[in-house]
Amino acid sequence: MKIIVPMAGIGSRLRPHTLTVPKPLTVIAGKPIVQRLVEDIASVIDEEIEEIAFVIGSRAKGFPADTEEKLLKIAEELGAKGSVYVQEVALGTAHAIYCAKESLSGPCVVAYADTLFKADFKLDVNADGAIWVSQVENPSAFGVVKLQEGVITDFTEKPKEFVSDLAIIGIYYFKSGEKVLKEIQHLIDNDLKENGEYQLTNVLESLKQQGAKFIPGTVNAWMDCGKKDPTVDTNKQTLSFEHEAGNNLVSEDVVLQNSEIIQPCFIGENVVLRDSKIGPYVSIGANSLVNNSTIVNSLIQTNVDISNANLDNAMIGNHAKYNGEFTSVSIGDYTELT
Structure with a gap:
């Protein structure tokens, strides 16, 4: 085939x-x-x-x-x-x-x-x-x-x-x-x-x-x-299917510092979460840092730096940096909003 x-x-x-x-x-x-x-x-x-x-x-x-x-x-x-x-x-x-x-x-x-x-x-x-x-x-x-x-x-x-x-x-x-x-x-x-x-x-x-x-x-x-909104929703549905199948998508080396992960979520390797609440329905790519933030129903790629955020229905690209109070954002690769 x-x-x-x-x-x-x-x-x-x-x-x-x-x-x-x-x-x-x-x-x-x-x-x-x-x-x-x-x-x-x-x-x-x-x-x-x-x-x-x-x-x-x-x-x-x-x-x-x-x-x-x-x-x-x-x-x-x-x-x-x-x-x-x-x-x-x-x-x-x-x-x-x-x-x-x-x-x-x-x-x-x-x-x-x-x-x-x-x-x-x-x-x-x-x-x-x-x-x-x-x-x-x-x-x-x-x-x-x-x-x-x-x-x-x-x-x-x-x-x-x-x-x-x-x-x-x-x-x-x-x-x-x-x-x-x-x-x-x-x-x-x-x-x-x-x-x-x-x-x-x-x-x-x-x-x-x-x-x-x-x-x-x-x-x-x-x-x-x-488009952005359907893609974020696809991420949500996919996480649900993976969770129902009993698959754990949270990397073993995630650093949790006074933070909470609410399943289902995907958290990649070498991710640090500080003073944050993540999930449900959140994907965060490898080598990312999240500080003092609440994130739900969002798709976040690799090498991202997020702080002081309250995100819902967000999509953030690779190597982006975000510091702010917006919620339903769509940020491309290598973008900084600080």
Whole structure:
């Protein structure tokens, strides 16, 4: 089994946090988003992962020089071969997959690195394909699928009238990567675009017309990492899942000086907490100092210095320094508010 992860977007909606770190490498509860994504997929498909292919943007788009190294390490930790491809120009969802064409063979999962999920079903690898979906209140904002007797019969992009409330979350299983590649190649060779881009929904529709049967993969939780507030909420949900699973995410070397940690929390290595109350639902990255502060429901990265703070629904980047009385803040890397 292979996993293809298109992640070339610049993550503009999450700025300033994506000015120095690509969105999929933003750390949630101690792990990068993309690492949590591929781990969740591995648990659902219950198959050996042969290769994980990442499709990133160029350095000109803001992807740091060490991005490839970090991604290859994520693949290695899952016991898989890692491959990294570059999408120089954003030409749609199908084009992003096409950039990894050398890895697009055999059974594969395609997962766009914009979201996290939790599911307790096991994938039927004998199906032609599966599309992960989640029930939503406003289907007009999403691509949706329609079902008949457990099989997907229709794909509709952002329907103006009600068709279904099952939204496509951006994760797909294909029994044959070769067939997917052939259909994408057909789009590109014939310049078949929608709104100026090559769309995966057109590939799905063509495969369906050829007789492929797609089944839904229903998820229990669908967590967005597109903007600051949803990302903080995703951190909260992830900490809850980890806590329910009995995982302790507080490093053993945390220094507590007249301070309290209210679970669930992630506290990284070499963190010092002085005269502070931390949690619930707080992540604090390694090598950080928190002094005389109360922090709840917040996502704080590494090497951060926080003092005299009362934070709720906050997101603070790496190497930032904060001293103040604001609450719902969003501070990027290397920023100082003192």
